[in-house]
Structures are given as structure tokens and as C-alpha cells.
Amino acid sequence: MHGFHWHQNHLHADAVPVAAIAEAVGTPTYVYSASAIRQAYERLRAAFAPLDPDLHYAVKASPNHHICRLLGELGAGMDVVSGGEMERAWVSGCAMRDIVFAGVGKSDAEIRAALDGRYSPLREVAERFGAGDPVERGPVGLFNVESESELAAIARLGSELGIRARGCVRVNPNVDPETHEYTTTGKKENKFGVDADRIVELFDRWRDDPGIELVGLHVHIGSPVPKVQPYVEAIEIVLRLIDALAARGHRIDTLDLGGGWPVAYREGEVPPLEAYGAAIVPLLEERRRAGLRVCLEPGRSLLANSGILLSRIQHIKEGKDKTFIIGDAGMQTMLRPALYRAFHFVWPERWSGEPPTWCETPEVDGLAPCDLVGPICETGDFLARDRPLPPMEQGDLVVVFSAGAYGMSMASNYNDHGRPAEVLVDGDQARVVNERQSLAAILETERSPRLLDL
Numbered sequence: 001m002h003g004f005h006w007h008q009n010h011l012h013a014d015a016v017p018v019a020a021i022a023e024a025v026g027t028p029t030y031v032y033s034a035s036a037i038r039q040a041y042e043r044l045r046a047a048f049a050p051l052d053p054d055l056h057y058a059v060k061a062s063p064n065h066h067i068c069r070l071l072g073e074l075g076a077g078m079d080v081v082s083g084g085e086m087e088r089a090w091v092s093g094c095a096m097r098d099i100v101f102a103g104v105g106k107s108d109a110e111i112r113a114a115l116d117g118r119y120s121p122l123r124e125v126a127e128r129f130g131a132g133d134p135v136e137r138g139p140v141g142l143f144n145v146e147s148e149s150e151l152a153a154i155a156r157l158g159s160e161l162g163i164r165a166r167g168c169v170r171v172n173p174n175v176d177p178e179t180h181e182y183t184t185t186g187k188k189e190n191k192f193g194v195d196a197d198r199i200v201e202l203f204d205r206w207r208d209d210p211g212i213e214l215v216g217l218h219v220h221i222g223s224p225v226p227k228v229q230p231y232v233e234a235i236e237i238v239l240r241l242i243d244a245l246a247a248r249g250h251r252i253d254t255l256d257l258g259g260g261w262p263v264a265y266r267e268g269e270v271p272p273l274e275a276y277g278a279a280i281v282p283l284l285e286e287r288r289r290a291g292l293r294v295c296l297e298p299g300r301s302l303l304a305n306s307g308i309l310l311s312r313i314q315h316i317k318e319g320k321d322k323t324f325i326i327g328d329a330g331m332q333t334m335l336r337p338a339l340y341r342a343f344h345f346v347w348p349e350r351w352s353g354e355p356p357t358w359c360e361t362p363e364v365d366g367l368a369p370c371d372l373v374g375p376i377c378e379t380g381d382f383l384a385r386d387r388p389l390p391p392m393e394q395g396d397l398v399v400v401f402s403a404g405a406y407g408m409s410m411a412s413n414y415n416d417h418g419r420p421a422e423v424l425v426d427g428d429q430a431r432v433v434n435e436r437q438s439l440a441a442i443l444e445t446e447r448s449p450r451l452l453d454l
């Protein structure tokens, strides 16, 4: 059970019928189940328990700060990839020391704010978000450094501010994670990390720098990683590097294994998380006992199956070979199918049969081939293509499953649609944790042209 189940012919999130949520806040709307998030968190923790890892939630997966807060209450730190995500994590109650800051394009302004809260862009308004004075907050716990140029920038700013930042260098191990080419991050042709054969000289060169202390290695090879073996290969490479660094007198206390831990978008399509734990724990257990701190950065594995997207059918169009179901959610709401041709299981909200198997062709009588599409003027605007679906009518609700990660975070205003609402369900309570964006809000920044005084 993913926190979502059919009861008396209607889909429920925990104890709440999702149709009632759609009635109350409209569509398209993302609905998250707090119980599913908690369950996913505990499952991941259990899979790696012998390593007692520090879990840093990858905020990019689903950045709503109430979701961050929920994960923070479970004990998670946060993994962020921009100054904006860092401020969001801090506003959600995460201590700066529990934040790891990755991302290939950190600007000076972002690095300054990560080191010293006087430079926070929220300095004047933090109180409005229930946060304290950023001046008091201290530096981030760890920078995951992606290049020597970035390393130099952090070192320079750290020295300027009189703060010695802690950094891990992200290793590019040149390992194929066997995932979509756009989410492959650990091969030599990708922009991420430093080539493995340059790591030792880099540590040597920056040894004793007053602005940054290099304390470990980071590796994130892709997302999702549907097999265990690429992790094993990448870990073997970074362990050899750790030994080489130790032999040269570098003190390496942290190994961050990144995210990419998979979830099943189709039933049974990936090994269970426990299989990843079973293969990885033995590689690291002894080093953990010797004091190496292990970090993980899960995003998708905590959120994907903890959220759904509700779309209301606007029109149904009978094509020659298939039916087009035109909902109010499209690529502006959920980009993954258009961007990666990602598979999401879709099904009507009202359903009286056995729960269907999540796959391309469920074995259910009376299905007809359909495309579930959105309102956007692009042929690539689809959520599901060539899928057998039960008969549905104009005004019905259709559900996109596994929508909790990289759904809302990639939503846009394309074709001037407001970003959708977000609702977090906990037991029998449902809270709007993000109001639907109004057209007035979209137009606001264009309201009055400002003459530049150049």
C-alpha cells in the first residue's frame, strides 16, 4: 500500500477520498500521503541500517517546505542544489549544519549565503516564513564541490569571511547507471563531478587551505539507478580513492553516496531497496565501524510513490485509432513524460474492480486504447500514451500515480497556466500546503515596466 487505495469505489489518500480534495481545491492538484512518506523513509533507513547513514532529503524531488518539515521531523537533513533550495530547507526548520549543498553552478552570492546568513536573500523577510534571523544560523554542514573552479570560489569566499568551509569533492567515476541519458550523471561526458584520476592531485593542491577543508568524497551516478551493480562499481572506485588519499595523509571522514535509489513506476520493475542495501552495506560496514560517516541523498525513493496528480477530464475526443482523453493537467503540470518519456501509471479515480496492476497493459476487461493528454499546444504534451483504459467521461477525475517526485518541482506556467495546488494528507486530515497559483500572481512581475537608469 502506497498510502493510496480504493475504498467504496473511490481512491483515498490515507483516509481521505481524493475526489473530495478535487472538489474543494480544484484540479490539477498534487496530493501527498504523509504516511507513505514516513513509510518510505523508514524503509530506506532500515535497508542501510548497519551503516547508520545520515539521510539528506534531495529537496529538488518535491520541495514544498511542509514536506521538507515532515522529513526533518523524521530526522532527515537536506540535500540542496541551489541557494533557493538551501533557504527553503532552512525555512523548513533544517539546521544549516544538516544541509549539504551540491550543484554545478553555485554563484558567489549563493556561496556567501551558505557560509554566512548575513547574505541570505531572505534576511528581511525570514520572519514571515516562521524562520529566525539568518544572521545566527552558521554555515552549511558540507559543500559537495563539483569542479576546481568552484573549489577556488568557496576557498576565496571562505577566507574573505573568515570561515573554513567543509567540502566533499564529487567524483565522476565514469560508471554507466543504465538510466535515461538525461539523468545519467556519472559518465565522463557528463558535466558533473571531477574525474576520478584528478582527485588526488586536487586534494594535494588544496591541502591546508584556510577557506576550505576537504573532508570527503561524493558520488551520485544518476537517477533512478535501476540496477545495483553500477553503485557497487562506483563505490569500489571511491573506496580506492579514499585509500589513496589516506596514504598521502588526507583525513577523509565522509562518503556521500548521493541519491538515485529507485522506486517502481511499474510493479516489480526494479529490485527492492533492500537489495541495494544488501549489496552496498558489506562494502562499507568495516569503514563505518572505523569512523567513516556515510551519507545518502534520497529524493525519488521517498516521494515518488507518496504522491499522485489529479486531473479533471475536460474533453474526450475519439480519434481513428485511439481516444484522446484531454485533462487539465499536462506537461505544464508534470513534465516527466514529455521530457524523459517517463512511464506513469494512470487510472480513473472512480473504480469498482480489483486494483489494477501498474503496467502498460493491465489485464482488465473492457479497456480501450487512449492517450491521456493535457491542454498545452504541443504534441509532446502527454501524460500517458497508447494505454488501454476503462471508459471515462467528461468531468471525471483521472489519477497519475507515482507523481510525488519531480512533478511539482518541474511544473511551469507554460501557456499561462498557474502552477497546481498541493495537498498533504495525514490520516483523516488534508491540508493545502501550496495554493494554486493565480493568473494575477503570474502577471504581477510584468505589471509596471521599470526604466533602467544606465
Ligand SMILES: Cc1ncc(COP(=O)(O)O)c(C=O)c1O
Residues within 6 Å of the ligand: 058, 061, 079, 102, 103, 220, 222, 223, 224, 258, 259, 260, 261, 297, 298, 299, 300, 301, 405
Ligand atoms: C546530487 C544529487 N543528489 C541526490 C539526487 C536525488 O536523486 P533521487 O531523487 O533519484 O534520489 C540528485 C538527483 O538528481 C542529485 O543530482
